[in-house]
Amino acid sequence: MTNPKRIFVAALATETNTFSPIVIDRRGFEESLYAPPGQHPATPTLCTAPIPVGRRVCAEKGWELIEGTAAWADPAGLISRGAYEGLRDEILAQLRAALPVDAVVLGLHGAMVAQGYLDPEGDFTARVREIVGPDVLVCAEIDPHSHLTAKRVAALDFFVAFKEFPHTDFVDRAEDLWRIAVDTLEGRVKPVVSVFDCRMIDVFPTSRQPMRGFVDRLFGIEDSDPKVLSLSVIHGFMAGDVPEMGTKMVAVTDGEPAHGAMLARRLGLELYANRGRHLMPSTDEITAVGQAMAATSHPILIADMWDNPGGGTAGDSTVVLKELMARGARGVAVGTIWDPVAVQLCFVAGEGAEMPLRFGGKSAPMTGDPVDATVRIVALNEKAEMMFGSSVVPFGPAARVALLDGAGAETGIEVILNTVRAQNYDPSLFTAMGIDPLAQKILVIKSTNHFYAAFRPVVSDILYCSAGRPYPNDPATNPYRFVRDDIWPRRADPFADSTGDAA
Ligand SMILES: [Zn+2]
Structure with missing residues (x-):
């Protein structure tokens, strides 16, 4: 022994x-x-x-x-x-x-x-x-x-x-x-x-x-x-x-x-x-929003796949939201846009208040400009949480705001603003703020792939959307300083001029 x-x-x-x-x-x-x-x-x-x-x-x-x-x-x-x-x-x-x-x-x-x-x-x-x-x-x-x-x-x-x-x-x-x-x-x-x-x-x-x-x-x-x-x-x-x-x-x-x-x-x-064949196909925000608005069965999910706080981004990109606003989409609930300052302003104003609000698009270039809108504060949640499998993920304090038009009428777009950055894993993200995700035509979330298990059963379709440049998702053109150049796609065929006998 x-x-x-x-x-x-x-x-x-x-x-x-x-x-x-x-x-x-x-x-x-x-x-x-x-x-x-x-x-x-x-x-x-x-x-x-x-x-x-x-x-x-x-x-x-x-x-x-x-x-x-x-x-x-x-x-x-x-x-x-x-x-x-x-x-x-x-x-x-x-x-x-x-x-x-x-x-x-x-x-x-x-x-x-x-x-x-x-x-x-x-x-x-x-x-x-x-x-x-x-x-x-x-x-x-x-x-x-x-x-x-x-x-x-x-x-x-x-x-x-x-x-x-x-x-x-x-x-x-x-x-x-x-x-x-x-x-x-x-x-x-x-x-x-x-x-x-x-x-x-x-x-x-x-x-x-x-x-x-x-x-x-x-x-x-x-x-x-x-x-x-x-x-x-x-x-x-x-x-x-x-x-x-x-x-x-x-x-x-x-x-x-x-x-x-x-x-x-x-x-x-x-x-x-199999290089280049592993990732799911995606579209830009113009195509994704067009397809979502043309859909006949709902809710349809747009995954803003690269503005994923789980991959280290801020999660405050406004590119998809701005496209939805420009096209006049209705029945829309947008999962989190990270903006602690805007949330603070909403908490001070209180539920039911109407006010001008600038939010999102503050942290990184190529993620859209801040949105300027008149909003009605629909709900506030100091301790907002969503589920991820059996674990609980905090994202509050959070504010649910409805975007209003020039006459003060609702445009049909609501947005959840959050304080703690969190990947959007699960439909409980919406219910935590009093939004019924199944009653929406279009849901927008920030996640690359971890959302799949919880959302797939409750949505009619998933549109993977590559909007703006919140994440360095193109290794061929990412502005690297240190990454080696002898890898695909930075080089078309790095094995071409060698035997391929790497260490
Ligand atoms: Zn990993």
Whole structure:
């Protein structure tokens, strides 16, 4: 019988849209999730699942789990240097105090960028490695919307990324991570990582083909190939302007690097062959509004897919709303436009008040100008919340306003203004403000894909709308400073002038 193991676990995660104007400081973590050692809730969250899963695994094995801090901030712009270094050093100090340990298990996102740090997770994992030395197992669960830098690959023994987008499998992948960690510590396997650089960047929803079939095949290979411990696709995150941004295919094998490299290359070239075919088709706001107004069955949903606060944008774009106003659309409810100042003015005026109001379009260029309208304040909600699956997402204080015409009559367009930036996940967004979403002709929301499960059953159709430029969604023309040029679509065929034998 072997000695009981001592394992250190911690989480440090967010997703940084380097083009977003909203900097995150320590309060940004504290408002989303900040759990000192031992205080992480029993419920797993997106990037902290290794903690609750680790509690169960270690309890079953009779091992000691030493918990460090867990911190997650909702996606926005750069992390302040003080916030990153403070949280990093807090966790590293906890690790030093926990020594000696047999393993370090981390929950990371992998797309963090901080002031002065283009690769914070590389910096963090390298420091962890330095503290524990070469022989202690260090592993992590990561989000596929991340940057797989060489520094991280060198510092970690292995890692596992979520396979699904939307990320419905973050607990399952934490289970994978822990299973491989236990097998390694008990000497049954020896994980080796092989990475293939796909030399591309794309968006890979698994709710549609070709990615659905691809991910199902990854599961099949994991089940049938005894040399394979885990397969991950690092989708990459095009809103992060960092040198190693891009799609990577990862195979973790049981001490079989040649086999892993062959597999990663074969699968990675398949992703490359399907480049540009993964994302759902979209239209501009003129076409989307035209189609929505011509629809005969309702409600029809316009997803303002790139002004998605879940991807770090402000969520105050007015492009779709202005098109609806210009065309005289009626029966319209617009999900959140972020404008804390306008909400404040509405609260002062009170429900029922009519007033001129300027709102939205303040935070970023190419997201439309502010809207100037006469409005009637229909409803105010200090603690507005919507659902996302079984979790509750706050977006208040919020104001529901009806836009009026020159004669003071309602135009048939209502807008929800909010204070806490939040992706629009669920129809409860509207009911929280007293709007019956099913009674509307047109609903407008801000979300790329996470809305799909809750809205699909209650709307007649979904129109994916690419309006303005709130998000850097065209890697061919995004004004990058650091991103490499040798990836598709920045280069037409990056494999053309080489053998394709990437690392
Ligand atoms: Zn993600």
